[in-house]
Amino acid sequence: MVRDYHEFLGEVLVSEEDLQARVAELGREISRDFEGKELLLVCILRGGVLFLTDLMRHISVPHAIEFMAVSSYGTGARESTGQARITLDVNTDIRDRHVILVEDIVDSGHTLASVLELLSMRKPASLAVCTLLDKAERREVEVPILYRGFEIPNKFVFGYGLDIDEFYRNLPFIGVVDLQKYDGNAE
Ligand SMILES: O=P(O)(O)OC[C@H]1O[C@H](OP(=O)(O)OP(=O)(O)O)[C@H](O)[C@@H]1O
Numbered sequence: 001m002v003r004d005y006h007e008f009l010g011e012v013l014v015s016e017e018d019l020q021a022r023v024a025e026l027g028r029e030i031s032r033d034f035e036g037k038e039l040l041l042v043c044i045l046r047g048g049v050l051f052l053t054d055l056m057r058h059i060s061v062p063h064a065i066e067f068m069a070v071s072s073y074g075t076g077a078r079e080s081t082g083q084a085r086i087t088l089d090v091n092t093d094i095r096d097r098h099v100i101l102v103e104d105i106v107d108s109g110h111t112l113a114s115v116l117e118l119l120s121m122r123k124p125a126s127l128a129v130c131t132l133l134d135k136a137e138r139r140e141v142e143v144p145i146l147y148r149g150f151e152i153p154n155k156f157v158f159g160y161g162l163d164i165d166e167f168y169r170n171l172p173f174i175g176v177v178d179l180q181k182y183d184g185n186a187e
């Protein structure tokens with residue numbers, strides 16, 4: 001049974017109000033930076049979906065959207081792993097286009113590093129990263145982040161696209177998981 005998140009919510013790290021305000025700011029910033037141009041927003045599934053759909057409502061320059069999926073291997077569901085493999089590629093030619101990668105969170109950096117390596121070989125006009133959350137303390141490979149919603153501490157978070165064991169992505173805020181309570185009460 002999927003449990004009520006109140007049973008293991010440590011704290012609300014970013015409220016719905018603060019999230020929405022920051023997403024709107026990022027959208028305005030991107031719109032200013034790309035004025036007169038056309039954009040391609042590439043969302044990395046699945047966590048980035050809520051962020052993408054809110055962000056694009058605040059981007060006033062013309063933009064198309066595409067999706068990629070990456071699977072990582074290794075240590076366990078709540079640890080990043082150092083290896084990432086593209087399992088779903090964009091469905092369009094990105095050559096000479098202005099591309100922004102949209103992510104929910106950058107942790108070790110391996111997911112983004114793999115995607116950036118692949119896409120940069122295809123010679124886009126520009127390639128930038130927009131992430132809602134940056135867990136900078138955990139970085140293992142440097143990745144260039146142009147647009148950043150919030151830098152967050154090294155805690156496991158959920159909500160607004162981010163899952164715990166695939167659930168809770170629908171919550172409108174970012175919460176910290178109290179892992180002792182979550183794992184301790186697991187069936
Ligand atoms: O910087 P990294 O250490 O590579 O971690 C970041 C990645 O981890 C999460 O995806 P996850 O693999 O949990 O998939 P999901 O988005 O489908 O939940 C997140 O959405 C990023 O893509």
Ligand SMILES: Nc1nc2[nH]cnc2c(=O)[nH]1
Pocket residue numbers: 080105106107135155156157158162163164
């Ligand atoms: N749900 C979730 N996924 C992540 N992937 C990397 N860090 C995190 C995190 O804190 N929460």
